[in-house]
Amino acid sequence: MQGLRALALLIPTLFLTGCSKVSGLGFEEGVSSVNDESLTLWQGAWIAAGVVGVFTLILILWPAFFHRLKKDSPEFPKQTQYNIPIEIIYTIIPFLIVAVMFFYTAKKESVITAKSPNVMHQISVVGIQWSWQFGYPEAGDNVLVTGTPAKPPTLVVPLGERVRYTLTANDVIHGFWIPAFMIQMQALPGVTNHLEFTANKLGEFPGRCNMLCGRAHTQMIFKVKVVTPAEYQTYLQTLKGSTV
Ligand SMILES: [Cu+2]
Structure with a gap:
């Protein structure tokens, strides 16, 4: 149950961090023009990783805690195989995550590597x-x-x-x-x-x-x-x- 308690603490912490101004997560704001562009990408990537991490943790803990072998009913649990809708969903979701992160990374990268006419x-x-x-x-x-x-x-x-x-x-x-x-x-x-x-x-x-x-x-x-x-x-x- 300690795992669940830790999870119960982690989720509100994540939401509080997400709602208030996210800290620099190791980086300072306003140090350079590159840093002005990259900081939100860095923070966004951490939030996305946090959400995916918590979701994955729930998927791991849920069967571990609530689908344990029961003493009074020792029969083999129901197996789900070749479930096409589920397989499509877990192919599409990671693709969407990668696509969104790729989009924002490419957008920022084009700004960071752009040549400016105002070089001094x-x-x-x-x-x-x-x-x-x-x-x-x-x-x-x-x-x-x-x-x-x-x-x-x-x-x-x-x-x-x-x-x-x-x-x-x-x-x-x-x-x-x-x-x-x-x-x-x-x-x-x-x-x-x-x-x-x-x-x-x-x-x-x-x-x-x-x-x-x-x-x-x-x-x-x-x-x-x-x-x-x-x-x-x-x-x-x-x-x-x-x-x-
Ligand atoms: Cu070197």
């Missing part, structure tokens, strides 16, 4: 075994900030200004991932990927490589530092003519 800055990102190289063409063609596993680099970005990133890799596949911004895109050798976003919160955020890329993959970290537009211009000035 360009930054190049190159994944290398095992660190990152950031290029700032506004400061000069050869201006590159190159990190090492021992000295991870910092990606400096301006607050509230849209930046277009070009992503590529020198050797193997890497994954450019900024967890707080809810964004990741692969950096592929021989391919240039494009990504745009606006950072909307001052501060420092951890960055990671999320494709297993070799021995020192776990050391392939970087830091994202969001600064004011004026500080960003000062940073570009300090980079001019220098290779950091």
